[in-house]
Amino acid sequence: MSAVIYPTTNLTATEQLNFDRGEGVYVYDKNGKQYLEGMAGLWCTGLGYGNQELIDTISAQLSKLSFAHNFGGKTHQPVIDLADKLAGMVPVENAKVFFGHSGSDANDSHIKMLRYYFNAIGKPEKRKIITRERAYHGVTVAAGALTSLPANLAHFDAPLEALGILRTDAPHFYRGVQGDECAAEYGTRLANNLEELILREGPDTIAAFIAEPITGASGVIVPPPGYYEKIQAVLNKYDILFWADEVITGFGRTGNLFGCDTMNIQNPAMMTFAKQLSSAYIPIGASVIRGDMYEPMVEASNEVGIFGHGFTYSGHPVGCAAALKTLEIYERDGLYDNARDVGEYLQLKMSMLARFDQVGEVRGEGLLGAIELVEDRTSRTPATDLAKRVTKACQDNGLIVRNVAGNAIAVCPPLIITNEQVDELVDKLTMSLEQCL
DSSP, X not given: OOSOOOTTSOTTSOOOOOEEXXXXXXXXXXXXXXXXXXXXXHHTOTTOBOOHHHHHHHHHHHHHOSOOOOGGGOOOHHHHHHHHHHHHHSSSTTOEEEEESSHHHHHHHXXXXXXXXXXXXXOTTOXXXXXXXXXXXXXXXXXXXXXXXXXXXXXXXXXXXXXXXXXXXXXXXXXXXXTTOOHHHHHHHXXXXXXXXXHHHOGGGEEXXXXXXXXXXXXXXXXXXXXXXXXXHHHHHTTOEEEEEOTTTTTTTTSSSSHHHHTTOOOOXXXXXXXXXXXXXXXXXXXXXXXXXXXXXXXXXXXXXXXXOOXXXXXXXXXXXXXXXXXXXXXXXXXXXXXXXHHHHHHHHHHGXXXXXXXXXXXXXXXXXXXXXXXXXXXXXXXXHHHHHXXXXXXXXXXEOEEETTTEEEEOOOTTOOHXXXXXXXXXXXXXXXXXX
């Protein structure tokens, strides 16, 4: 075994698959075996592998300006252009953008900017953040505290109380429905539970509510229609900011430009981006806030002398150039439309997997989906061992999927995938299910 400490891995089972190269929607191991990359890496390689235009852009930027920082008033054109590009795309009023390296540190930056903002406007007590059960928002200390998955919290002693982290219901109708309530009644109950939490804690102490429009690592949970409208009505009533974590759902993944569009989330105050922002060719993340949040921070920084937050690689010119080219390719090559059209085909093909008795639910939007495996449909007992075996069978059959939330199998192919490749993906997933049942 090598000296690597492997991330998000059972440390007794490392180095199980060694990738050597990638091309389009396929990756190849060191023995030359081909796999359809059904997870776009980690929900991130929107352009697939080996896009030469993007590689050339990265190489050209390395040759021109391989590094420049943005401390102390210094800047460069790629960071200005990317910030202005994103500000013109997002549904955030008068948007301002802070750059980092990943979704985790982007969410950490949001926590710090929330505190900076509320301190600047004289509301230092407004610092608590509401996350949801089964949430995933990163793994750094602060972002990890926003994450609710047991494996991500075990042994790490996340400072939940110190950070003021609160939790409300996960919007998974299949798992959370009570009795014979319909989806509308379910959404109303969750909104009422949220309001009770806010009133119990005190509205004046709560800064924001964070949510992935559609979740990823927690099982690709698609909230029922009307859920976000009811949640936002409660938040607006108590002057609590809506924070959309679009690290997975941003840039076409759900069949629309943003997950907020797909789920009818209106005017978020904050948005988090990473992953598909550069198609994962170069690390970059972005924290977007409303202009009216930024303005008080300007004078507060002047009082201190600086805005005392920033990373060495914030706004790295190569990362910014890569992101700009990625967004250009997405738009020019119609990949948002492809994600919508081929996404509809993917959802149709995956829905056919419901014929298996141990597939309790098929869910998803656009090029993002999951099947939930159960022991039987009556009890809905999670079939976690089956999910592990199906994931391994898929790999043996030349398909990369991901076992998430214990008993779900997630798919999230590159945005460039075709209908024919969707057929291959679902055929291999079907074969793997049949082999394991």
